[in-house]
Amino acid sequence: MITVRNAVQAELFFQEAIKLDSCFVDALNNLGTLYYSDKKYEQALSLYNHAVDCDPKIIGTYFNRANAFYELNEMYSALNDLDVVATRKPDTSVLFFSRGLIYTKLREYDEAIVNFKKVLIKDKDNLDVLINLGTIYFYQKKFDSARVLIDEAIQRNPKESVAYNTLAMIDMEQEKYETAMHSINEALRLLPNDPFYLNNRGYIYLMTNEFDKALSDINESISLDPYNGWAYRNKGIYYLKMNEPTDAIRMLEQAVGLDPYIDEVHTYLSEAYLHGKEYDKACKAYQKAIENKERAITSMKPCK
Numbered sequence: 001m002i003t004v005r006n007a008v009q010a011e012l013f014f015q016e017a018i019k020l021d022s023c024f025v026d027a028l029n030n031l032g033t034l035y036y037s038d039k040k041y042e043q044a045l046s047l048y049n050h051a052v053d054c055d056p057k058i059i060g061t062y063f064n065r066a067n068a069f070y071e072l073n074e075m076y077s078a079l080n081d082l083d084v085v086a087t088r089k090p091d092t093s094v095l096f097f098s099r100g101l102i103y104t105k106l107r108e109y110d111e112a113i114v115n116f117k118k119v120l121i122k123d124k125d126n127l128d129v130l131i132n133l134g135t136i137y138f139y140q141k142k143f144d145s146a147r148v149l150i151d152e153a154i155q156r157n158p159k160e161s162v163a164y165n166t167l168a169m170i171d172m173e174q175e176k177y178e179t180a181m182h183s184i185n186e187a188l189r190l191l192p193n194d195p196f197y198l199n200n201r202g203y204i205y206l207m208t209n210e211f212d213k214a215l216s217d218i219n220e221s222i223s224l225d226p227y228n229g230w231a232y233r234n235k236g237i238y239y240l241k242m243n244e245p246t247d248a249i250r251m252l253e254q255a256v257g258l259d260p261y262i263d264e265v266h267t268y269l270s271e272a273y274l275h276g277k278e279y280d281k282a283c284k285a286y287q288k289a290i291e292n293k294e295r296a297i298t299s300m301k302p303c304k
Contacts (some may be wrong), residue, residue: 127160229258
């Protein structure tokens, strides 16, 4: 309760400061960060934009704005802001790490690897980089390389829950659902009720036809984090498997609205449109899947 009260008081303080001086850049940045932490990304972006207009020389504002752009899936705008940061701080780990995350989401994996490896040159013990590199190798289907890095991360810190989650993803991709379940349950033991881990366990249940358990985990994931587009994607898959295309379309469209870079979301949406006999939309979703370099392309091939 103290934290919430302090956050409310801080918000009021910054708002009053901005009323007195509309170009009080520190207040604009701090209020933006409060909104960012509360996942109010558009409000945060508006404040960061104002801060840049007031004083375009403050580099920290560009980094803050790049983070907001990333969360709003405006990846090229985020990269542009990081380029501005690089003019003053060209050799910082946080710059390379942020670029690595953006290029990963854009599926420009070689660029992502280059940037993450630059972080390792400065900080060879950075577990977050090891896990992110392992995740990229997973996306590239270099499963052995991915597993080596994730295993190393676990050896360094056996309580690194995200590493077990990544191991589960590797096994899920290889349809090793029993070992994937072991890894995801270990992740949940270390970090109970994490919405991303629950959603991944729900996906495993989907793939093993345990549909009631799948729906329970996916719904719980959405309850804990209603902005997790991956959970809506999985709920869309659930409805596809239940042969309920209208509900599948609704969930998958919501997933795309939250994050158009989610793996295979346009592929599944194309299938849902096909089942719903919305052929023009199926074709457009299929083309978007190709544009986004999605790994699984629907066998129904709505577009020649």
